[in-house]
Amino acid sequence: MxxxxxxxxxxxxxxxxxxxxxxxxxxxxxxxxxxxxxxxxxxxxxxxxxxxTKEKLVAAAFAYAAEDDLARLRALLGRRTTALRRLRAALRWYTPTRRDEGWRLWIEGWAAALREPALREVTRDLDRRWKAALTEVIAEGVAAGEFHCPDPEATALRLTALLDGLAIQLTSYGGTVSRTRALQWVDEALARELGLPQGQDVRRPGPAAGRGAT
CATH class of the missing domain: 1.10.10.60 (Homeodomain-like)
Structure with missing residues (x-):
């Protein structure tokens, strides 16, 4: 045929x-x-x-795979609900399961990007787009008075850095930490970053912290 x-x-x-x-x-x-x-x-x-070249094929393949993830992130962050609920949904989705092929691909890509300029540019651009999407929703939540965050961009960086580190532990070193515990830490970090009262369930938006709170 x-x-x-x-x-x-x-x-x-x-x-x-x-x-x-x-x-x-x-x-x-x-x-x-x-x-x-x-x-x-x-x-x-x-x-x-x-x-x-193989390097150009690999770089393009990473960009191709990541577009699906970015589309999913945009869908989660674009829901018609509070910024806090959208952020929590996105961060929980970002946290990998124990056998997450997508995260294995990313971890290998980060390592290879240290030596391959084409792949480094692709991964850097994709990382910027992830952080920019989170930063935008954090800023929306601040503007709506849901929570207090003096620097949404820095908060997005810190949260994704935490998630990237947990992803390595969950994906590469099975048994070091459970996904349940990792999700708990992510919720706690989100509450701290957004100035939510200690012990407040981040699944339920509460009154924003004072604008001048530290």
Whole structure:
């Protein structure tokens, strides 16, 4: 049966999907152009026509995989509810399960980005977009009087840094900390960052702390 002829955009997307699958299955260091080509039954030359090097293919594959995550984040943060509930939902979703392939992909990407400039630029841009989305919702909550936060951008950075560290513990060192405990720490950190009264359930928005509170 003849292979269906794909447009350039369709072919690139097919190659990127295959690259993500191969990276998840084999690991970033081990995956080869030949693995991606073989998975689709195409030639190495076709892969290289669209992505001239393995490094460029990997960087594009990370960007492709991350767009799905960013779309999910935007959906969570765009819900018609309080900023606090949106933030909590996003942070709980961000916290990985024990066997989270998406987080394994990111951890490998961070390591490889230390040596590969193309991947470093992609991961840096994606990280900025994550933090910017959280910063925007935190600022919305402050403007609405839900909570007090003098520096939403710094708060977004601290919260994501905590989550990134917990992700490494949960994904790479199974048993070090449970997801239940990690989620508890995330809730506690969120309450501290937003100046919520000690012991308040962050699932239920309460009165904002005083504007001049420290």
């Amino acid at each position: 003849a292979r269906v002829r794909l447009s350039v955009e369709q072919r690139r997307e097919e190659l990127l999907r295959a690259a993500v699958e191969q990276i998840e299955a084999r690991g970033l260091a081990a995956v080869r152009i030949a693995d991606v080509a073989s998975a689709l039954g195409v030639s190495n030359a076709l892969v290289l026509y669209h992505f001239s």
